[in-house]
Amino acid sequence: MREFIYVTRKERKQAKLELIALINAVQDEVREYFTFRFDFVGSDPLNMVTRDLKSNVGYDFDVNIEVNDKDQDYSAEEIRKILKNAFDKYNHYFDYDYCEDSSRVLTIKVKDRENSRIIHSCDFAIVYNLDDGRQRYIRLNKKTNQYVWEWQPKGYYNQKKKIEEIKKNHLWEVVLDKYLDKKNNNVENKKSRSLRAEAINETYQLLY
Numbered sequence: 001m002r003e004f005i006y007v008t009r010k011e012r013k014q015a016k017l018e019l020i021a022l023i024n025a026v027q028d029e030v031r032e033y034f035t036f037r038f039d040f041v042g043s044d045p046l047n048m049v050t051r052d053l054k055s056n057v058g059y060d061f062d063v064n065i066e067v068n069d070k071d072q073d074y075s076a077e078e079i080r081k082i083l084k085n086a087f088d089k090y091n092h093y094f095d096y097d098y099c100e101d102s103s104r105v106l107t108i109k110v111k112d113r114e115n116s117r118i119i120h121s122c123d124f125a126i127v128y129n130l131d132d133g134r135q136r137y138i139r140l141n142k143k144t145n146q147y148v149w150e151w152q153p154k155g156y157y158n159q160k161k162k163i164e165e166i167k168k169n170h171l172w173e174v175v176l177d178k179y180l181d182k183k184n185n186n187v188e189n190k191k192s193r194s195l196r197a198e199a200i201n202e203t204y205q206l207l208y
Helices: 009-029 076-094 154-168 172-184 192-205
Strands: 004-006 035-041 050-052 057-068 106-112 117-129 135-141 146-151
Touching: 004 172, 009 035, 009 057, 009 076, 009 117, 050 172, 057 076, 076 106, 076 117, 076 135, 076 146, 154 172, 154 192, 172 192
Parallel strands: 057 117
Antiparallel strands: 004 050, 035 057, 050 057, 106 117, 117 135, 135 146
16 A cells, blocks of 8 residues: 655755756756756646655656757757766766666656665656647657657646646645545556646546
């Protein structure tokens, strides 16, 4: 049985500041290739960051990296590898391991090796935002071992509107309760972003 609780902004403040310092170092490192901006997304801006008291896996952050490559000088693979190499150069200064390269994100982790646990981690998605509001991200197709730009699914765009409506109608506490319940009863081992979307969608449906 899991025992997820919310991690307060105060608890994660120092880790977030160190993460920002790491990202700033990477910005300087890759400047000869391109510049980029970054945004914390997912659970952190919604104050929905959790950790499981009965697990050796800590809490995590999600960050979008938006690269400024308007002339398309670099391929999706080149962008991802330039960023990965830059993070790997500086990660150890902030106690992070080398990047793990998954299909959607680059992941870095701070580990307590003596106690075999992850203290916290961060997933970096590399994105491109269009003027019409749509977003693409770099995805690694593990079957072909190719990096490609893919569109975000339709559900991604509807979530912001739903959150605004839920908060306007003072139902955000319902979302928080639903999300924790889903995390603690996640027998299918769904990703946190999927559980968060489910909690938001179910609460939104109460309005209509």
